[in-house]
Amino acid sequence: MEAVAKPHIDGLCEDKRALLDEIIEQNRERPGALMVVLNETQSKIGYVSVPIQHYIAKKMRVPVGAVHGVVTFYSFFTTEPRGKHTMKFCMGTACYVGGVPQLMEKAKQITGTEIGRTTPDGQLTLEVCRCVGACSQAPVVMVDDEIVGRIKPNKFPQLIKKLLES
Ligand code: FES
Incomplete structure (x- = not known):
C-alpha cells in the first residue's frame, strides 16, 4: 500500500x-x-x-x-490562494459614490462568491482596494493589473463572465 x-x-x-x-x-x-x-x-x-x-x-x-x-x-497579502484572475473593487470616495458597492453586489450574485474569496473553480478572486488614482473614471475596478473605469452596470456582467470563462 x-x-x-x-x-x-x-x-x-x-x-x-x-x-x-x-x-x-x-x-x-x-x-x-x-x-x-x-x-x-x-x-x-x-x-x-x-x-x-x-x-x-x-x-x-x-x-x-x-x-x-x-x-x-496590506491588501497585497491573501490568506488563501488567489484565482487565475483577480477583480479588485476600488473603495475610494469617488468610486464608492459612483456605484462600486452595487457592482460588488452584482459580482457576488453572478459568482456566488463573497468579497475576499475565490470562486470554487479557482478562476476569479474578488477583493477590495483603495483609490487607484483614476477617480475621474469612477466607478473603477482593477482586473488583474489593468484599470477598468467608467463601468456601466449593464455591461458589468459580461466582464465577469469573460473572466470566469477565460
Ligand atoms: S476613488 Fe476609485 S480611483 Fe480614486
Missing part, C-alpha cells in the same frame, strides 16, 4: 515547511525581516494562511498577532 504524506501537526506539509524555513533563514537578519519574509511567502507560496502565519511567528520568535496584523493590513 502506498504511503500517504501526513500533514504535520501545524497543518503544513513538509514541502511548505521546508520552503518557509529557507525563506526565513535567508531573510531573518535583514532590516524589516518580517515584512520581507511575508512578501517572499506570498510570492513563492501564493498566500499566507493562518497556519503559515503561526509557523512564521514561531520560527521568527515574534507574536502571532504581529504577523496577523501585517497580513491583514
Whole structure:
C-alpha cells in the first residue's frame, strides 16, 4: 500500500515547511525581516494562511498577532490562494459614490462568491482596494493589473463572465 504524506501537526506539509524555513533563514537578519519574509511567502507560496502565519511567528520568535496584523493590513497579502484572475473593487470616495458597492453586489450574485474569496473553480478572486488614482473614471475596478473605469452596470456582467470563462 502506498504511503500517504501526513500533514504535520501545524497543518503544513513538509514541502511548505521546508520552503518557509529557507525563506526565513535567508531573510531573518535583514532590516524589516518580517515584512520581507511575508512578501517572499506570498510570492513563492501564493498566500499566507493562518497556519503559515503561526509557523512564521514561531520560527521568527515574534507574536502571532504581529504577523496577523501585517497580513491583514496590506491588501497585497491573501490568506488563501488567489484565482487565475483577480477583480479588485476600488473603495475610494469617488468610486464608492459612483456605484462600486452595487457592482460588488452584482459580482457576488453572478459568482456566488463573497468579497475576499475565490470562486470554487479557482478562476476569479474578488477583493477590495483603495483609490487607484483614476477617480475621474469612477466607478473603477482593477482586473488583474489593468484599470477598468467608467463601468456601466449593464455591461458589468459580461466582464465577469469573460473572466470566469477565460
Ligand atoms: S476613488 Fe476609485 S480611483 Fe480614486
